[in-house]
Amino acid sequence: MSSMSSLTLGAGDPVAHVINHPTFVNESGWVIWSSAQTNLVVSGLILLFVGFFVAKAVATGNESDGHKRWITNNRFAHMVEVICGYLRESTVRPLLGERTNKMMPFLWTVFFFILINNLLGLIPILDLHNLLLGEAGLGLNPEMVAKHQAFIGGTATQSIFVTAGLSLIAGLMINFSGIKELGVAGYIKHLTADAPIFVWPIIIPIEIMGTFIKPIALAIRLFANMTAGHILVAVLLGFAADGFVKGDVIGIPVGVISGVGVIAIYFLELFVAFLQAFVFMFLTTVFISLLAHHGEHDHDHAHEGAPAHA
Amino acid sequence: MKRIAFLLILIALATLSAKSFASDPLHEIEAEIHDIAEGAVGHDASSGHGDAHDGEHKSSVIESPKAGIAPMVTAILVFVIVAGISAVGIWPKIVGGLDERNAKITGEIAAAEDARKQAKEALNEYEKNLADARAEAQQMLESTKAQQIELAAQLKATADVELTAMREKAKADIDAAKKQALNELYSESVTLATVMAGKILQREVTAGDQQRLMEESLAEMKTVKS
Incomplete structure (x- = not known):
């Protein structure tokens, strides 16, 4: 355990390596600021700065540029443009149809905000922070490391409260969009699922619960997927550290195998970062679409379970 | 680096x-x-x-x-702020770029499709005109060929007539010349024979003798000839 804590730089167990770390705590024990919050702010700034850069590159140029004004010259901007185009045309438009253009700003923001947070979590900012402050003794504030506090680091989307906040926004958007699309009467009628009246006492509570369960499922899915992968990485790093520190016939192979495993899992995490951002956005789109198609209620519910397993 | x-x-x-x-x-x-x-x-x-x-x-x-709670509130606030700013300053530009590019590409494809149709129609028209021209040329060729054949036949017939006439004329001339030559030859032969006969007979052959001899010779020659 002690050598594992050496690699995870102050953490006593793998979970401690991946959880949110407080920066400021008041006298009542409430966390005022934590590393995840800094991550959220940084990811928001990244989204805005990168977004403005990409928007400038993607927007049609001046007529004086000739035919080049139609071309996105920057490769990164082109990649983002392709992702935006794919999400709009291949993912959202088949589900939302005419409402696509109105909903895309929100859905794009959901996707990229979660994606940036997921990717930030793959950068060992917390380890660098602890190394520089605690181990290297740069004199910034070593006491923070001793108290296991951090300015920045970790993965914001592996905090159930952060994913709950995002899901709350998604849930509000789903239901407001449904009310706008169906009207208040239509929205209430939707809770009956077009079932016979004698089934209403069962159906209506289920539908009402479903209204809350959908965003809760979004929150838990994102939180669980991001947390599990990071814990796995931390555990494997712990194995690698213990193996190399032990340095004997068993320790070295364990360290090498675990090190290779960490690299493989990191690539998987990179994929999961994109996948979970997509799944959150896609399921939000599906839930929005469910509150619009009157005649396809049964059909939609038949498919509702499928993406929920993603 | x-x-x-x-x-x-x-x-x-x-x-x-x-x-x-x-x-x-x-x-x-x-x-x-x-x-x-x-x-x-x-x-x-x-x-x-x-x-x-x-x-x-x-x-x-x-x-x-x-x-x-603090991270949750921060997440909501940051998301709402980012969504609000990006909804005004980022996504409209990206949507505009995507839509304008889409419209441009769609328009270009439609224009290319129209141009292709026009080119195809022009090609069909050209091929039709070419086929008509070829048919007309073929018809003219055949007509000319027929005229040539007719003209050739006409010329040949005329030439045949002329040749026949020339041949007949030449034949007649030859016959006449031959007849004249034969007559002259006969006359000269008779005269020569008469002279020779006179010398042989030592007497003058008269005109009556000559005439008789000539007639007899002619009769013999005709007999020999036949």
Whole structure:
């Protein structure tokens, strides 16, 4: 355990390596600021700065540029443009149809905000922070490391409260969009699922619960997927550290195998970062679409379970 | 250059990590004792990070509300602000770029399709005209050929007539010349024969004799000839 804590730089167990770390705590024990919050702010700034850069590159140029004004010259901007185009045309438009253009700003923001947070979590900012402050003794504030506090680091989307906040926004958007699309009467009628009246006492509570369960499922899915992968990485790093520190016939192979495993899992995490951002956005789109198609209620519910397993 | 910088960062990280491996043994022993002691008292893992030392050794992935509310509020605020700003300054430009490019590409494809149709129609018209021209040329060729054949036949007939006439005329001329030559030959032969006969007979052959001899000779020649 002690050598594992050496690699995870102050953490006593793998979970401690991946959880949110407080920066400021008041006298009542409430966390005022934590590393995840800094991550959220940084990811928001990244989204805005990168977004403005990409928007400038993607927007049609001046007529004086000739035919080049139609071309996105920057490769990164082109990649983002392709992702935006794919999400709009291949993912959202088949589900939302005419409402696509109105909903895309929100859905794009959901996707990229979660994606940036997921990717930030793959950068060992917390380890660098602890190394520089605690181990290297740069004199910034070593006491923070001793108290296991951090300015920045970790993965914001592996905090159930952060994913709950995002899901709350998604849930509000789903239901407001449904009310706008169906009207208040239509929205209430939707809770009956077009079932016979004698089934209403069962159906209506289920539908009402479903209204809350959908965003809760979004929150838990994102939180669980991001947390599990990071814990796995931390555990494997712990194995690698213990193996190399032990340095004997068993320790070295364990360290090498675990090190290779960490690299493989990191690539998987990179994929999961994109996948979970997509799944959150896609399921939000599906839930929005469910509150619009009157005649396809049964059909939609038949498919509702499928993406929920993603 | 970027790769060198990346390698330098990795080396720095490895160095710092190696330093972290060489931690104080007394601290490790103290931590182990602390772990054992906390395990003995049944430490509550969800007690959050209020006690920093607790969080160092026993943590939970689900934070307490005291630790989680602030990140949740921050997440909502940051998301709403980012969504609001991007909805005004980012997404409209990207949507505009995507739609305008889509319209441009669709328009260009439609224009290319129209141009292709026009080219095809022009090609069909050209091929039709070419076929008509070829048919007309063929017809003219055949007509000309027929006229040539007719003209040739006409010329040949005329030539045949002329040749026949010339041949007849030549034949007649030849016959006439031949007849005249024969007559002259006969006359000369008779005269010569008469002269020779006179010399042989030592007497003058008269005109009557000559006439008689000539007639007899002619009769004999005709007999021999037949």
